[in-house]
Amino acid sequence: MGDGPSLRKELLGAERRLLELSPHGRLRVGVGYPNTYHVAHSSLAFQWVLRLTREVPGAGVERFVTDPGLAGRTLELGTPLGEFDILAFSISFELDAVNVIRTLEAAGIPVRREERGAGFPLVVLGGAVASINPLPLAPVADVFCLGAAERVWRPLLELALDEPDRERLLARLASMEGYFVPEHHLDAAGRPLHRLRRLEKRRHEMEEAGLVPVSQLISPNTEYRDRGLVEMSRGCPEKCRYCWVSHNYGRLRAYPAEHILARVEELAAVTRRIGFVATAVGDHPELARILETCRSMGLDVALSSLRIPAMREEILRPLAASGARSITIAPETGSDELRRRLGKPTGNAEILAAVEAAQRSGIESLKMYFIAGLP
Incomplete structure (x- = not known):
């Protein structure tokens, strides 16, 4: 350039x-x-x-x-x-x-x-x-x-x-x-004078049409290369001890499926590649319906990382049918006990079962996140 x-x-x-x-x-x-x-x-x-x-x-x-x-x-x-x-x-x-x-x-x-x-x-x-x-x-x-x-x-x-x-x-x-x-x-020494409050998006605001965040432009010059992004939800159902988001963004609040699909239709006018993002994208209560609709529209769909409990075949099948060949999960550690202490009570057996379900559904590649330096 x-x-x-x-x-x-x-x-x-x-x-x-x-x-x-x-x-x-x-x-x-x-x-x-x-x-x-x-x-x-x-x-x-x-x-x-x-x-x-x-x-x-x-x-x-x-x-x-x-x-x-x-x-x-x-x-x-x-x-x-x-x-x-x-x-x-x-x-x-x-x-x-x-x-x-x-x-x-x-x-x-x-x-x-x-x-x-x-x-x-x-x-x-x-x-x-x-x-x-x-x-x-x-x-x-x-x-x-x-x-x-x-x-x-x-x-x-x-x-x-x-x-x-x-x-x-x-x-x-x-x-x-x-x-x-x-x-x-701040006082003269640069110390906060009092506690300030963040304003997060409230549940009733997320139910209003037109308030679902969506990509405003599509470009090949991005990490996702011509993929339009749609936000699925805010907050998280878990309370992992290491995660700021789960303790500060509130409980999981999902956008209505019809509002998400309206955004998908907007994006479909300029791209056939769609990505759904959220802290807990797999926990949207109507994700299977959303994925099936995208599949019927002939769209190539990708998700941000999935919580392991959300890796159900009714989600994985339409995801694979929409072109996804890779998923991302976050075991954080190989130790069940250490994972439990982190506030993430998912065992290795559950992780392996979820990976097998992904393989049966047609997913070919797996990315895993681990935290280095845990005691």
């Missing part, structure tokens, strides 16, 4: 979009992922935030990533990042924190928040890292969105449209649940 302009043209030209972004609006918003185009557009969360931003009247939005030749400017028009009112980073992995800093440096924007005044964009961080531990990046970000983007991102944009004064905007956000504003929430 070539320099910035030619790389932008090549990446954009390969996309098939469900959503067209518009840079025009009273509030100019740059939404970015602190990694390469390949990594960024493999993230359903990043793509969904683009959709949520586009739906806010008055907000114009462009994307930015960190590929060589692209850093410091947007993907759509090559707009310098310093020209935006808000720069929002969706950050899922701790090691990408350094790329937030590099992106600001490439754009000529002061890294430390106290050095940025009214002439610079408001720097907002969201995603898993922002919720799990925002403190390492507290000297950098003006605002952290804590929790589900559906609960915290749109209200922030609407408030920014209503309140152009930077300091008043920060003060108002600091008074609301779902935001961490270091300027208001």
Whole structure:
């Protein structure tokens, strides 16, 4: 791939979009992922935030990533990042924190928040890292969105449209649940003044049509290569002791099957490859029906990792019939006792039975996750 302009043209030209972004609006918003185009557009969360931003009247939005030749400017028009009112980073992995800093440096924007005044964009961080531990990046970000983007991102944009004064905007956000504003929430030593609350997606919100996250563009230049992603559920039925998600995202809450299938039909207009993702994708109560419908549509279907208790033949058969040849499970360790102590009461015999069921159903390849360093 070539320099910035030619790389932008090549990446954009390969996309098939469900959503067209518009840079025009009273509030100019740059939404970015602190990694390469390949990594960024493999993230359903990043793509969904683009959709949520586009739906806010008055907000114009462009994307930015960190590929060589692209850093410091947007993907759509090559707009310098310093020209935006808000720069929002969706950050899922701790090691990408350094790329937030590099992106600001490439754009000529002061890294430390106290050095940025009214002439610079408001720097907002969201995603898993922002919720799990925002403190390492507290000297950098003006605002952290804590929790589900559906609960915290749109209200922030609407408030920014209503309140152009930077300091008043920060003060108002600091008074609301779902935001961490270091300027208001840390003492002089950088210690939190009080406990803050994350806002997660509630069950009744997940039952509303149109709120199922779905890929907004399909590209061969991603980890999933032309596969559109659909979220199945949030939360988890287990409480594994090592897992932050199971203790903080609440109980399993599934989207209605008809809403998921409506998203599948949207994606089917631009791709025949569909991926279902969730913390516990195999535990959706209507997964067998969803997979069978996808099979009847002639779609190639893949799932994110399956919980071992969810590996039932009524799920595995239509999955294999839809083209899946590989599945992923997470035994974590080879010891039944250690697995039980981890809060995962699944025995080796159950694991082997599930693998045999997968083989009988036509699955040919198995990936397993293990945790290194357990006592």
